Amino acid sequence: MHARATHPIGEAKILLPPGIQRDSLIYVRTLISHPMDTGFFKDHAGKPIPAHFIDAVTVTYGGEEVARFTWTSGISRDPFLTFPLRATREAPLAVTWRDNRGGVYRQSVDVAFS
Amino acid sequence: MSIQVPLTRRSFLRSCALATGAAAGVLGGPGRLLAWTAAPADDDTPGEAVRKVLSGLFGDRPLRRGHVELTLPENAPDGRTVPVFLESDLPMEPGNYVKALHLLVDKNPDIHLAAFYFTPASGKASIDTRIKMRATSWVRAIAETSRGELWYASFKVFPASNGCG
Numbered sequence: 655m656h657a658r659a660t661h662p663i664g665e666a667k668i669l670l671p672p673g674i675q676r677d678s679l680i681y682v683r684t685l686i687s688h689p690m691d692t693g694f695f696k697d698h699a700g701k702p703i704p705a706h707f708i709d710a711v712t713v714t715y716g717g718e719e720v721a722r723f724t725w726t727s728g729i730s731r732d733p734f735l736t737f738p739l740r741a742t743r744e745a746p747l748a749v750t751w752r753d754n755r756g757g758v759y760r761q762s763v764d765v766a767f768s
Numbered sequence: 769m770s771i772q773v774p775l776t777r778r779s780f781l782r783s784c785a786l787a788t789g790a791a792a793g794v795l796g797g798p799g800r801l802l803a804w805t806a807a808p809a810d811d812d813t814p815g816e817a818v819r820k821v822l823s824g825l826f827g828d829r830p831l832r833r834g835h836v837e838l839t840l841p842e843n844a845p846d847g848r849t850v851p852v853f854l855e856s857d858l859p860m861e862p863g864n865y866v867k868a869l870h871l872l873v874d875k876n877p878d879i880h881l882a883a884f885y886f887t888p889a890s891g892k893a894s895i896d897t898r899i900k901m902r903a904t905s906w907v908r909a910i911a912e913t914s915r916g917e918l919w920y921a922s923f924k925v926f927p928a929s930n931g932c933g
């Protein structure tokens with residue numbers, strides 16, 4: 655019942671909508687591969703699968719923190735998240751995911767106007 | 769091999785009457801039965817565990833219904849991945865903005881499932897994600913403004929499978 659990840663942990667994507675106008679409200683889609691193990695399940699051999707989940711996410715835009723999320727293992731595996739952003743300037747948008755075992759995963763894209 | 773008992777109209781009616789009587793007895797009469805089926809359907813009064821989480825987060829600040837949209841499927845086929853959308857229509861101006869959206873699931877091991885913190889630079893307080901659910905439960909979304917006001921919405925979800933173990 656617990657299919658293992660086919661992608662390595664921490665492989666992340668940030669997707670921006672096409673045709674961004676200055677000062678428009680955009681919805682940024684993010685996806686990261688992560689097991690988000692709760693610690694409540696056992697593997698096929700009956701051994702408990704220890705808790706391993708992302709508990710902190712930060713979003714920076716041009717180096718400034720614009721949003722921050724605190725998670726539990728109640729977020730589904732391979733977390734998908736869409737959040738809003740006011741596109742005020744052309745600058746890099748970076749997302750950092752941190753898990754409860756010290757894993758840090760980072761991805762960034764450049765917000766550019768068309 | 770089964771034993772055949774001839775079923776006459778009289779014996780059929782008698783067994784029906786007995787069954788109805790037994791059911792009414794168990795549930796304490798028709799009035800009680802109605803109350804039992806009608807009341808909990810839209811009663812999202814939090815239980816003790818949820819009240820404890822709420823008071824830990826917000827103290828005794830009042831929660832008012834409104835200004836938060838919470839969208840989930842009423843019947844979720846897979847408790848491991850239940851899509852959830854939450855959004856507030858409140859302004860996002862410096863000095864008056866939605867500081868956080870909190871997501872609570874009454875029957876999950878972690879009741880306070882996630883908190884999403886925003887700034888005026890976010891332009892809007894909105895989140896679209898997927899969550900795990902253990903059992904049929906109320907899901908609550910609470911918007912906390914920079915001025916300390918609390919707005920909420922609730923929705924009951926019936927997952928067909930357990931997503932928490």
